[in-house]
Amino acid sequence: MDIDTRIRRRRRRGANQTLVLDYDRVNPTAHVAEPIGRGPIIERVLDHLNPAFDGSLPSDVYVWGPPGSGKSAVLTALFSRLETPATQPRTAIQTTTRAQSVELPRFVYVNGREVDSEFQLYRHVHDGVTDVDAPTRGISTDELTSRLRSALSESVGTVIAVDHADEFGFSPTAVRSSLKALDGPLSTVLVGRTPPSDVDEVGDIAEIEIPGYGQQVLIDVLMTRGSSGLAQDALAYDQTRRIAAWAGGNAHDALAALFSAAVTANEAGAQEIRNDDVAAGIDAVPRDGTSLGVVLALPSNRQRVLRAFLELDDDQRFSVTATTEAIADSEWVDLSVGTVKRILYELADADVFDRVTAERTTGHGRPPSRLEPQFPTLVFRELYDIQADN
Numbered sequence: 001m002d003i004d005t006r007i008r009r010r011r012r013r014g015a016n017q018t019l020v021l022d023y024d025r026v027n028p029t030a031h032v033a034e035p036i037g038r039g040p041i042i043e044r045v046l047d048h049l050n051p052a053f054d055g056s057l058p059s060d061v062y063v064w065g066p067p068g069s070g071k072s073a074v075l076t077a078l079f080s081r082l083e084t085p086a087t088q089p090r091t092a093i094q095t096t097t098r099a100q101s102v103e104l105p106r107f108v109y110v111n112g113r114e115v116d117s118e119f120q121l122y123r124h125v126h127d128g129v130t131d132v133d134a135p136t137r138g139i140s141t142d143e144l145t146s147r148l149r150s151a152l153s154e155s156v157g158t159v160i161a162v163d164h165a166d167e168f169g170f171s172p173t174a175v176r177s178s179l180k181a182l183d184g185p186l187s188t189v190l191v192g193r194t195p196p197s198d199v200d201e202v203g204d205i206a207e208i209e210i211p212g213y214g215q216q217v218l219i220d221v222l223m224t225r226g227s228s229g230l231a232q233d234a235l236a237y238d239q240t241r242r243i244a245a246w247a248g249g250n251a252h253d254a255l256a257a258l259f260s261a262a263v264t265a266n267e268a269g270a271q272e273i274r275n276d277d278v279a280a281g282i283d284a285v286p287r288d289g290t291s292l293g294v295v296l297a298l299p300s301n302r303q304r305v306l307r308a309f310l311e312l313d314d315d316q317r318f319s320v321t322a323t324t325e326a327i328a329d330s331e332w333v334d335l336s337v338g339t340v341k342r343i344l345y346e347l348a349d350a351d352v353f354d355r356v357t358a359e360r361t362t363g364h365g366r367p368p369s370r371l372e373p374q375f376p377t378l379v380f381r382e383l384y385d386i387q388a389d390n
Contacts, residue, residue, distance in 0.1 A: 018231055019266045019273075023382060025229025026262060028255035029292050033080075035073040036224055037217035041210050042074055048206060049082075049159065049189075052105045057157040057187045062172055062202055064192050065210030067291065068250030071191050074210065075109065075161050082107035082159075083128070105157040105187075112164035112191075113297040118178050121162070122148050125179070129158055145182065152184030159187050166192035166199070167294070173201050212249025219244045221251055222258055230262060234272045246282050253285050256292065256376040260284040263378045281378075289374045290351050296383070298352075301335065305343050306352070307384050308332035310377055319358060319368035320344060344371060 024030050035042070051058045065071050083106075108128030115121045119141045126134040126148045134144055152158055160179060165172045172190040179188050192199075196207050213221065222240035240258070247254035261281030265273045295306065308327045309317075316326040324341040327333060333340065347353050353371040 019234055019271055020230060020262050022229045023259065023262070023386065025225050026255055026259045027383065028252045028259065028376075028379065029296060029383075031073045031076045032225070033077060035070055035077050036221045037213065038070050038074050038210075041070070041208075042078065044208055045074060045078060045189075048208065049078075052082075052107075052157075052159060055103055055105075055156060057105055057185060058159065060176065060188045060190070060205040061208060062190045062192070062196060062199070062205055063208045063210060064194065064196065066212050066249070067193060068247070068252035068254070069210045069212045070251060071210050072163055072293070073251075075163055075189070075191055079107050079109035079161055083109065103156050105159050105185075106155055108158060108160045110160065110162045111297075112162050112167055112170065112175070113293055115162075115170075119144065121175065121178055122182075125158075125160055126151060128160075129155075149182055149184055152182060152186060155185070157185040157187065159189060161189035161191065163191045164293075165190040166194045172199050176202075176205075213244075213251050213254075214249070215241075215244050218247060218249065218251060218254055222254055225255065226258060230273070231271070234262075234265075236273070239273060239275065239278045242278055243282065252291055253287075253289075253376075256285045256379050257281040259382070260376060260378040263382055284378045285376045286374050289376070292376055292379055292383075294350070295352060295375045295380055298347075301333070302343055302347065303384060304333050305335070305340060306347070306373075306380065309371070309373070310381050317370055319370055320355070321368065323371055 045063065048061050049058050063071060063075065106129055108125055110121065110124045110128065115124060122141070122144050123134045123136070126144065129148070129151045134147065162175050162179075165175045172192050172194070176188050176190060179186060190202075190205075196202055219237070219240045222243060223235070223237065226235040226240065235258075239261075243254050243257050243261075247257065257278075258281060261273050261277040264280045264284075265277040268277075270277065295303070298306075305327055308330045309323065311330065311332070312323065312326050315322070317323050320341070324337055324344060327344075328335060328337045328340045335343075344353065348355050348371065351374055354374050355369045356372050358368045358370045
């Protein structure tokens with residue numbers, strides 16, 4: 001990264017900070033401790049998990065719903081409270097009808113976006129049930145499986161939630177089969193977007209559907225998080241209504257649009273979000289795009305390539321070849337042209353980019369293709385730069 005870029009970034013984020021108090025409050029990937037408007041859904045999940053509070057394992061369940069419906073918000077809020085540190089004694093409760101203690105199952109949450117193999121799945125579960133992190137290398141899957149089986153057998157049971165269980169080539173059925181192969185006392189909470197009717201052999205477990213947000217609830221989400229993250233009176237109710245109507249029940253996209261509007265207003269030195277900022281914020285979020293959670297889970301070298309892409313001029317984005325050469329020549333990465341091109345094509349295959357045929361007015365042969373981002377670029381840029389500064 002050159003000095004001019006470093007100075008420009010600090011000017012963009014330094015002089016006009018009165019509008020934005022805390023970007024994390026409107027960050028679509030940051031979940032709050034008490035999900036807004038999801039009380040009935042939390043009750044349904046707790047109803048299913050209820051046997052655990054009597055020392056038994058609940059049956060397996062598939063929690064599903066459209067993008068941005070709050071699935072991760074609900075599961076992370078619940079499991080962050082239910083998880084017990086492995087270094088502490090297992091939780092025991094005294095019932096009112098009998099004197100003996102009841103040992104409760106353990107609760108483990110796994111983010112499927114951090115899992116790209118069965119080995120990684122087992123490693124994350126192992127880390128959740130023990131106080132010793134499993135090695136990332138130098139250990140076979142068989143050895144890790146043996147250690148995990150031993151750890152699982154040391155309790156009355158474990159409830160394992162795997163979020164995003166239908167991403168990156170996985171399916172809820174495959175994840176469940178991998179966990180059941182451990183032969184331990186466990187039950188699974190699988191979370192995904194795919195309707196049960198489209199998941200092979202998942203019909204033999206319970207289902208909990210989480211629908212998209214209603215417009216009024218989504219307005220409440222935006223107003224609540226906006227009021228805590230932005231300056232007083234920086235956000236108008238009518239603006240949140242406009243964003244909520246556009247988002248169509250998708251809280252991720254709604255928060256990404258609000259975040260982008262705040263970035264746009266902040267860069268312009270405005271003291272409040274203006275209607276034009278809202279329009280720009282909405283335009284900065286692709287419809288049916290890729291979640292920021294997917295992008296932020298990418299390896300660091302891929303994120304650097306994305307950050308470099310966002311600094312390119314239009315003429316450097318005309319074709320994949322021009323984009324590749326410009327990124328490889330930038331201060332953001334230390335990669336060869338061939339490696340950059342491979343990464344760009346991998347990101348396109350993962351729907352982070354869309355390959356679009358460029359318009360050609362002269363010349364012969366097949367017209368070149370260019371890359372169009374399919375993620376909220378303003379949000380990613382700001383979060384990346386904040387992390388780089390810390």
